[in-house]
Amino acid sequence: MDIRRYAAADLPGVLRLCAIEHWPSLLEDEARAHRALTAPGVTTMVAIGNGSLLGFAQLQGDGEIRAHLSLVAVDPAARRRGIGRDLLTLGLREAGGLRIDLITNIADGFYASLPHFRLNGYRLYADYSGPDRLRPEIVWKSGRKLPG
Numbered sequence: 001m002d003i004r005r006y007a008a009a010d011l012p013g014v015l016r017l018c019a020i021e022h023w024p025s026l027l028e029d030e031a032r033a034h035r036a037l038t039a040p041g042v043t044t045m046v047a048i049g050n051g052s053l054l055g056f057a058q059l060q061g062d063g064e065i066r067a068h069l070s071l072v073a074v075d076p077a078a079r080r081r082g083i084g085r086d087l088l089t090l091g092l093r094e095a096g097g098l099r100i101d102l103i104t105n106i107a108d109g110f111y112a113s114l115p116h117f118r119l120n121g122y123r124l125y126a127d128y129s130g131p132d133r134l135r136p137e138i139v140w141k142s143g144r145k146l147p148g
């Protein structure tokens, strides 16, 4: 298993995992996805095993104090081998900083297994004012039109 920084040739593997997870944001536009994964301040890590991309994590950081986790996914066939934990551990080391903040409503068992404490969080949008139960991600996944 090799965990290293993302390179352009890794994009198909990253998008494959996004498709498995039904995460639409990177899938919509491949060129935009690559720019997002390599933008200034972004650290994207990939896990490679037997020539296949088995996991990835995308963090944003200030390089000194804090990093934010955007995405982490591991191939369903490769879970519970420590890949997710290693992606975050090495990702924080690469990003620089002391800690990772994240907002999630899934994978509680995974995050709870890492050294942590819990905070209450918000996800802020530029122009979203609908009720919480119509959060855009959920509307999108169910195939209904996005608000606005």
Ligand SMILES: CC(C)(COP(=O)(O)OP(=O)(O)OC[C@H]1O[C@@H](n2cnc3c(N)ncnc32)[C@H](O)[C@@H]1OP(=O)(O)O)[C@@H](O)C(=O)NCCC(=O)NCCS
Residues within 6 Å of the ligand: 021, 070, 071, 072, 073, 074, 075, 078, 079, 080, 081, 082, 083, 084, 085, 086, 104, 106, 107, 108, 109, 110, 111, 113
């Ligand atoms: C969450 C995810 C990245 C974890 O990846 P992983 O490589 O399987 O995680 P690890 O093997 O590093 O797990 C480390 C520890 O986390 C805990 N853990 C991991 N998955 C768990 C689960 N499904 N239920 C309970 N605990 C879990 C365990 O304590 C595990 O240690 P152990 O296997 O020795 O018991 C992976 O399950 C995944 O891709 N899920 C779908 C995408 C997702 O939910 N991403 C997070 C939101 S952005």
